[in-house]
Every structure is written in structure tokens, then in C-alpha cells.
Amino acid sequence: MRLRHKPWALDYMKEQSSIYIADPATLIGNWSNEFKNDNPIYIEVGSGKGAFITGMANQYPEINFIAIEVFESVAVTIVQKLVDQPQSNVRVLTVDAKDLRDFFEKGEVARVYLNFSDPWPKSRHAKRRLTYKTFLSTYEDILPDKGQIHFKTDNRKLFESSLMTMSAYGMTFDWMSLDLHVNEPENNIRTEYEERFSALGQPIYRMEATYDN
Numbered sequence: 001m002r003l004r005h006k007p008w009a010l011d012y013m014k015e016q017s018s019i020y021i022a023d024p025a026t027l028i029g030n031w032s033n034e035f036k037n038d039n040p041i042y043i044e045v046g047s048g049k050g051a052f053i054t055g056m057a058n059q060y061p062e063i064n065f066i067a068i069e070v071f072e073s074v075a076v077t078i079v080q081k082l083v084d085q086p087q088s089n090v091r092v093l094t095v096d097a098k099d100l101r102d103f104f105e106k107g108e109v110a111r112v113y114l115n116f117s118d119p120w121p122k123s124r125h126a127k128r129r130l131t132y133k134t135f136l137s138t139y140e141d142i143l144p145d146k147g148q149i150h151f152k153t154d155n156r157k158l159f160e161s162s163l164m165t166m167s168a169y170g171m172t173f174d175w176m177s178l179d180l181h182v183n184e185p186e187n188n189i190r191t192e193y194e195e196r197f198s199a200l201g202q203p204i205y206r207m208e209a210t211y212d213n
């Protein structure tokens with residue numbers, strides 16, 4: 001993703017305190033209070049500009065959604081969308097996925113979505129992939145037992161390496177498509193990258209993986 005420096009982004013987001021959580025560590029164990037209900041919490045790691053999370057929040061009002069996007073200059077677009085069209089079941093965090101244990105207790109997150117994660121194709125960068133074993137361990141520590149990751153990508157190599165790391169981690173696969181947009185499920189919410197790659201005629205890969213614990 002091309003990053004444009006937006007020096008105003010953090011100040012702008014901090015003004016939207018009902019959307020942007022500037023200090024998420026203070027809410028560990030207390031996210032239900034933040035949402036003022038006990039609905040399940042689904043997070044998307046690497047939300048980009050937020051088409052998926054806002055679409056999901058609209059489709060599933062009985063679920064709470066949290067966007068995790070490391071770059072303020074990218075996350076600010078999600079916040080702007082939510083200022084224009086408020087959705088009480090969405091919050092936005094600008095934190096790194098590697099630190100998720102600092103913000104959520106075991107079982108506090110009911111599902112993790114990974115969409116079009118950066119592929120990091122060189123093997124010396126494998127540890128940076130959001131499906132590397134250290135990240136799988138982090139997600140495991142905030143999900144309930146038998147928790148799930150739902151993953152989509154256009155990148156076949158990333159899909160294959162994710163199948164391998166997840167399988168080696170002991171996860172099982174409940175659902176898989178090697179071309180999601182052939183018979184696209186009615187409830188599929190497309191991400192920005194998904195629209196872009198689909199328009200280029202590239203197949204979209206998708207899987208649902210479950211922890212065996």
C-alpha cells in the first residue's frame with residue numbers, strides 16, 4: 001500500500017474518541033464495557049482503509065468489530081468513514097499485531113480476520129507474515145479455545161505458506177476456496193485489495209482455520 005504522510009492523522013483520530021481508541025491497553029478485559037454490550041468481538045488485523053470492517057459491521061450489527069491497522073495514515077481513512085457514517089459496533093486501533101496480547105485477554109476476541117496481508121515473499125522475511133507461527137501464537141492467546149482465523153488473499157504463495165504454518169501449528173481447515181468469486185458467497189464482503197485483484201482477473205483464495213486446543 002502506498003503510504004502518504006498525514007501528520008494531522010493522530011490528532012484528528014484522537015478527537016473521535018467514540019471510534020478511535022488511543023490507549024487500548026487500558027481496556028484489556030473491559031471491551032464489553034466499551035461497546036456497552038456482551039456481543040462477540042471480531043478483529044481484522046491489517047484493516048487498510050476499512051471497506052471490510054465497515055461492511056461487516058453493517059451486515060452483522062450483533063457483532064462488535066475492531067480494526068487493527070498499524071499505520072495512522074491508513075487507519076485515519078477508516079475513522080473518517082465512521083465519522084461520515086457512524087456505526088456503534090466498530091472501533092479502530094493503530095497498534096502492531098505482534099502486541100495484541102497487551103490489549104486483549106484470553107477469549108476476549110471471538111474471531112480473527114486476516115485479509116490480503118502483506119505477502120513478504122522472500123523466505124528471509126517469512127517471520128513478518130501475519131500467518132507466521134509467532135503471530136498464530138499471539139492470536140491463540142486472545143481467542144477462546146477452538147478459536148478461528150478467517151483468511152483471504154490473492155497471493156497463492158502466501159496462501160500456501162499459511163496453510164503450512166497453520167497445519168504445522170496443529171490447526172484444522174473447515175472451509176476453503178481457491179477461487180472465491182466463482183459462486184461468491186452472498187455474505188462475502190469484499191476488501192479494497194479484493195476488488196482490485198479481482199478486477200485484474202486474479203483468483204481469490206479463502207480459508208477458515210480452527211485452533212486445535
Ligand code: SAM
Pocket residue numbers: 001045046047048049068069070071074095096097098115116117118191192193194
Ligand atoms: N485488508 C486490507 C485489504 O484487504 O484491502 C488491506 C491490505 S494491505 C496489503 C495490508 C495492511 O496490513 C496494510 O494496511 C498494513 O499497514 C497492515 N499491516 C501490516 N502489518 C501489520 C501489523 N503487524 N499490524 C497491523 N497492521 C499491519
